[in-house]
Amino acid sequence: MPDKIDYDAKIPNNVDLSSDRRLQRALEGWQPKFMHWWGEMGPTLETHGVYLRTAVSVGREGWAHFDHVVPDQYRWGVFLAERDPDRRIAFGEHQGEPAWQQVPAEYRADLQRLIVIQGDTEPASVEQQKLLGLTAPSLYDLRNLFQVNVEEGRHLWAMVYLLHAYFGKEGRTEAEALLYRNSGSPDAPRILGAFNEETADWLAFYMFTYFTDRDGKYQLGTLKESGFDPLSRTCEFMLKEEAHHMFVGTTGVDRVVQRSAELIREFDTLDIGPRGGIPLQIIQKYINFHYTVSLDLFGSETSTNGANYYTAGLKGRWQETRRKDDHQLTNDVGILERPRADGTWETEEMQAILLLNLDLRAEYMADCQTGIKRWNRILEKHEIDFQFKLPHPGFNRDVGINASQHITPEGTIVDEATWQQGKHNWLPTTEDLTFVRSLMQPVYERGKIASWVAPPTNGINGKPFDYDYVHLP
Ligand SMILES: [Fe+2]
Numbered sequence: 001m002p003d004k005i006d007y008d009a010k011i012p013n014n015v016d017l018s019s020d021r022r023l024q025r026a027l028e029g030w031q032p033k034f035m036h037w038w039g040e041m042g043p044t045l046e047t048h049g050v051y052l053r054t055a056v057s058v059g060r061e062g063w064a065h066f067d068h069v070v071p072d073q074y075r076w077g078v079f080l081a082e083r084d085p086d087r088r089i090a091f092g093e094h095q096g097e098p099a100w101q102q103v104p105a106e107y108r109a110d111l112q113r114l115i116v117i118q119g120d121t122e123p124a125s126v127e128q129q130k131l132l133g134l135t136a137p138s139l140y141d142l143r144n145l146f147q148v149n150v151e152e153g154r155h156l157w158a159m160v161y162l163l164h165a166y167f168g169k170e171g172r173t174e175a176e177a178l179l180y181r182n183s184g185s186p187d188a189p190r191i192l193g194a195f196n197e198e199t200a201d202w203l204a205f206y207m208f209t210y211f212t213d214r215d216g217k218y219q220l221g222t223l224k225e226s227g228f229d230p231l232s233r234t235c236e237f238m239l240k241e242e243a244h245h246m247f248v249g250t251t252g253v254d255r256v257v258q259r260s261a262e263l264i265r266e267f268d269t270l271d272i273g274p275r276g277g278i279p280l281q282i283i284q285k286y287i288n289f290h291y292t293v294s295l296d297l298f299g300s301e302t303s304t305n306g307a308n309y310y311t312a313g314l315k316g317r318w319q320e321t322r323r324k325d326d327h328q329l330t331n332d333v334g335i336l337e338r339p340r341a342d343g344t345w346e347t348e349e350m351q352a353i354l355l356l357n358l359d360l361r362a363e364y365m366a367d368c369q370t371g372i373k374r375w376n377r378i379l380e381k382h383e384i385d386f387q388f389k390l391p392h393p394g395f396n397r398d399v400g401i402n403a404s405q406h407i408t409p410e411g412t413i414v415d416e417a418t419w420q421q422g423k424h425n426w427l428p429t430t431e432d433l434t435f436v437r438s439l440m441q442p443v444y445e446r447g448k449i450a451s452w453v454a455p456p457t458n459g460i461n462g463k464p465f466d467y468d469y470v471h472l473p
């Protein structure tokens with residue numbers, strides 16, 4: 001399998017597309033539909049060029065090329081990580097068998113479902129971020145937004161390729177539907193809740209790329225373990241692109257916290273709203289919101305589907321091959337904490353294989369904690385007596401065992417009245433959102449930055465912060 005990508009083809013690829021005329025024609029038929037979708041649902045802001053990276057190879061070193069590109073002319077394509085000819089299935093009842101190069105008939109429906117659900121999230125985030133280009137705090141940020149958007153568009157291509165190549169007519173129908181559903185649409189919404197929420201301001205964008213793209217990392221991580229080798233290789237390369245999205249989130253929140261901390265010191269008050277900064281309490285509320293809607297993406301704590309996918313070898317655990325157990329989980333147990341109607345918590349011992357969503361969620365939660373730590377370190381450095389916290393996983397949930405309960409960020413089960421009273425302290429209120437939105441004035445002068453966020457410590461690809469990342473008309 002060539003590591004190099006063929007950019008002479010109408011659809012750039014490293015899957016030797018030209019050798020399969022039917023597939024090539026089918027994808028070339030889908031391409032204008034994608035372009036139409038991008039035109040309608042992609043970024044609103046017009047540019048004459050954005051300093052974007054494009055994948056040139058899928059190898060470990062130097063896979064990206066940077067240049068100014070008009071986003072509409074970005075070369076979206078199909079890039080799979082290199083094939084390991086000796087790869088074997090690492091878990092479940094097919095453990096040790098060679099990875100599948102074709103879809104096993106008995107798992108066709110399940111695999112298609114997994115690919116459609118993953119695929120649906122990719123264009124959704126582009127739709128959610130459609131308007132953000134109108135209010136970017138700097139050209140550097142604007143460039144990052146476009147980078148994330150074109151790559152989410154490419155991730156859609158990644159899933160559509162699999163649907164077209166391996167799932168026949170049904171796959172092609174599903175590929176059309178991925179463009180038909182839209183984020184927040186009343187008639188045809190995206191499949192998962194978090195992808196129907198608005199990303200209305202740049203703090204929400206940083207939170208989304210920190211918390212929701214990070215969910216993506218963990219989901220892709222489980223699909224990378226799949227016995228279906230083309231899915232595994234697709235996800236492996238997507239994970240490389242995804243790392244930059246999370247970098248945008250991590251450093252984005254860093255820079256907001258940094259700026260707020262500077263203003264708090266400068267004016268000796270936590271009330272920095274009138275000084276053009278975002279108060280720490282509002283940042284905490286955004287964390288509470290984005291973290292908990294992202295927890296919903298892990299699904300119910302107990303899942304027989306999850307167990308079946310695992311046993312079948314379709315979807316593994318995070319870093320499956322590094323785990324030191326039998327990779328079958330038939331005799332293992334796990335603990336589930338659940339809220340009781342009387343306001344207390346009970347723990348239940350269950351088969352570990354039924355708790356795989358919870359297992360993945362635990363990995364994710366630990367990862368999110370590292371962000372909290374680094375943001376608190378910024379506050380400490382400025383000697384500010386405030387600490388960010390991740391809320392209890394039962395807080396503000398719409399999915400799973402906590403969905404029917406009201407639970408505070410501290411994990412106390414409370415009644416409706418207490419919830420209503422506390423809610424405005426825990427989640428962004430209309431006033432908070434309006435205030436943050438009022439700060440969102442575009443700053444499109446080279447080297448300049450908005451009042452509410454600090455400049456980045458480094459530019460992109462070794463360029464300085466005041467580089468002309470975006471050419472505007
Ligand atoms: Fe993605």
Ligand SMILES: [Fe+2]
Nearest residue numbers: 213216242245
């Ligand atoms: Fe992403």
